[in-house]
Amino acid sequence: MKRYFYLLPLSLSLSACVQWPMGWERGVNDDNRPASQPGIQQSEIADAPVQETHALVAEPQAASPEYNWLDYYLTGERLSQEERSARLLALESLLAIPQDSIPVWKVHLQRATLLAALPSGPDNWRKAMLLIDTIPESEDGVPGDYVRWLKSELKFRLDGISSSSQLRRENARLERQVDQLRKKIEALTNIEQNLTEKKETQDQY
Numbered sequence: 621m622k623r624y625f626y627l628l629p630l631s632l633s634l635s636a637c638v639q640w641p642m643g644w645e646r647g648v649n650d651d652n653r654p655a656s657q658p659g660i661q662q663s664e665i666a667d668a669p670v671q672e673t674h675a676l677v678a679e680p681q682a683a684s685p686e687y688n689w690l691d692y693y694l695t696g697e698r699l700s701q702e703e704r705s706a707r708l709l710a711l712e713s714l715l716a717i718p719q720d721s722i723p724v725w726k727v728h729l730q731r732a733t734l735l736a737a738l739p740s741g742p743d744n745w746r747k748a749m750l751l752i753d754t755i756p757e758s759e760d761g762v763p764g765d766y767v768r769w770l771k772s773e774l775k776f777r778l779d780g781i782s783s784s785s786q787l788r789r790e791n792a793r794l795e796r797q798v799d800q801l802r803k804k805i806e807a808l809t810n811i812e813q814n815l816t817e818k819k820e821t822q823d824q825y
Contacts, residue, residue, distance in 0.1 A: 689733065689766040696737030704734055725755045725762055736774055742781050745774050 696704065711731050714722060728751045735741075735748035752771050757764045 689729070689763050692730070693733050693737055693770070696734045697739070699734075699737075704737070708734055723759075723761065725759060728752075728754055729763075729767065732770065736770055742778065745777055749774050749778070 696707075699707070708731060711727050711734075714727050715724070732748040732751040732755075735744040735751070738744050749771065752767060752774070755762060755767055757767055
């Protein structure tokens with residue numbers, strides 16, 4: 621069911637997105653490219669302190685022109701459940717106290733991305749869809765291509781789950797019908813056998 625990024629539209633420009641949402645998924649290279657290009661080290665992800673979330677989310681756009689939301693998604697896939705939960709809690713704390721330096725849409729998109737990065741979790745995917753629906757694509761800085769891709773990916777997964785559930789219900793219904801037919805056939809067979817035995821008994825007399 622899982623789709624990979626080669627299905628992305630060709631119009632998606634990785635450098636067209638806005639700043640890095642958090643510093644824990646970006647390393648420092650000699651040419652200032654994100655560490656996820658070519659790769660993110662697991663140790664860099666695991667060692668990143670959660671308490672730095674506020675400052676990292678508010679990092680100015682000019683400081684990281686090579687922002688890549690797909691890298692953020694891929695990093696979310698590498699996190700453990702505990703690390704992902706800690707990130708989500710830290711992001712939720714940003715919404716409790718409004719901060720002018722941090723766009724609300726960015727916090728919502730980061731939360732949606734982390735929830736979507738879960739390999740299996742329909743409830744979390746639905747929460748991610750609700751968060752995405754609150755993001756105005758017309759607002760400055762919103763990575764529209766990524767938002768649309770993430771939404772279509774989540775819809776694809778949820779539709780697949782819905783189809784699977786529907787198939788299971790249909791299979792269960794057919795199994796009940798088959799069982800009822802089997803019982804009817806057995807009943808008719810018994811009746812036929814009884815009639816045959818009665819006829820044979822009568823013929824003897």
